[in-house]
Amino acid sequence: MIQIPSKIQxxxxxxxxxxxxxxxxxxxxxxxxDKVLKIQAAGSESENEYLMMKWLQGKLLIPEVLAYEKDDSKSYLLMSRISGAMACDDYYMKAPELLTDLLAKAIHMLWEVDISDCPSIINLDKKLEMARYNVEHDLVDMENVQPDTFGGDGFKNPKELLEWLIENRPEEDLVLSHGDLCLPNIFFMGKDVSGFIDLGKICIADRYQDIALCYRSLSNNFKGIYGRAACEGLDTDKFFEKLDVKPDWKKIRYYILLDELF
Ligand SMILES: Nc1ncnc2c1ncn2[C@@H]1O[C@H](COP(=O)(O)OP(=O)(O)O)[C@@H](O)[C@H]1O
Ligand SMILES: [Mg+2]
Known part of the structure; x- marks a missing residue:
């Protein structure tokens, strides 16, 4: 293993x-x-992950922080290991009813957290500011975008997308948001949610930040994107029924497009 701080070693x-x-x-x-060590570039995301994991202990199923250290360039987070399997594990991909039940349950767990003294708020103003920084510093990962976002009938470039996002911003309905609610970041154990991981972006944000990215991840995993075989039996209408949400497709599209700039 590479060099790690002695306290963690x-x-x-x-x-x-x-x-x-x-x-x-x-x-x-x-x-x-029974533990996981995550080493990443030190910065606002790793700080947020540590700060929010401390705040969320006992409020949400997340790993326990065992140690946190940082040096000039890296942060080292030692946490407990969440048991079970990722939501995109074959077992759940072959049981779409159970998968959508558990995803809806997981999203409701986030929404049930009382956010009145939450230390991290990334509302749309702040998120658009962060997106502008990425666009202006050429940090948009163009390899990792949905195929129809840019070119053809899509946007000319990230700058044009940013302008559209600023002009078309929707009303916000703030809840605790995971921020990157894709299937590999949610763990299940049998018929239960066992925990959320990858918490660098967790904060207060609009409800649709998580609905949109979870919907995208669910659909893409079933289509067989991400190097796996396609799976059958996904009924996204049922997913929204279980969530008890009438899908606002404009907001879903908006938050998927916003994520393209990160
Ligand atoms: N606390 C944890 N418990 C169990 N598995 C974990 C934990 N943290 C990370 N992992 C595993 O490592 C993978 C990558 O970690 P993650 O925090 O999601 O990093 P990234 O930001 O690179 O996506 C996860 O998808 C999961 O398989
Ligand atoms: Mg992850």
Whole structure:
């Protein structure tokens, strides 16, 4: 393993680990029997992850923070390992009824958290400011966008998309939002939700931030994008019924498009 702070090294000793390559954020994740070490670039996201994980202990099913250290360039988060399997595990992909039940349940768990003293708010003003920074500094990951966002009938470039997002901003309905609610970031154990991981973007935001990204991840996983075989039996109408939400497609499109700039 690479060099890690001695305080964390002391806790993990010589325990065996495997390296997890699922994430797409450039972080390094070492999975031990009952712990996980996530090493990522130090910055606002890793700070938010630590701060919010501390605030959310006992309020939401998330890993326990065992240690947190940082140096000039990296942050080191040692946390408990969530048991069970990712929502995109074959077992759940082959049981779409159970999968959509559990996803709806997970989203409701987020919405039930009392946000009155939540330390992290990323409302749309702030999010659009962050998007502008990414556009102006050429940080938009064009390899990782939906195929119809740019070119053809889509937007000319990220700058044009940003302008559209500023002109078409919807009303906000604020709740606790995971911020990157894709299937690999939600864990299930049998017929229960066992936890949320990857909490760098968790904050107060519009309800549709999570509805939109969860819907996109669910649909894309069933279509067989992300290098897996396509699966059958997904009924997205049922997903919305279980969520008890009448889908606002304008907002879903808006939040999927907004995510293209991150
Ligand atoms: N606390 C945890 N418990 C169990 N698995 C974890 C935990 N943290 C990370 N993982 C595994 O590592 C993967 C990547 O971690 P994640 O925090 O999602 O990083 P990224 O930001 O790169 O997506 C996850 O999809 C999951 O498989
Ligand atoms: Mg992840």
């Amino acid at each position: 002391k806790i993990i000793g010589n325990e065996k680990y495997i390296i997890d390559n699922v994430g797409m954020s450039g972080s390094s994740v070492y999975v031990f029997e």
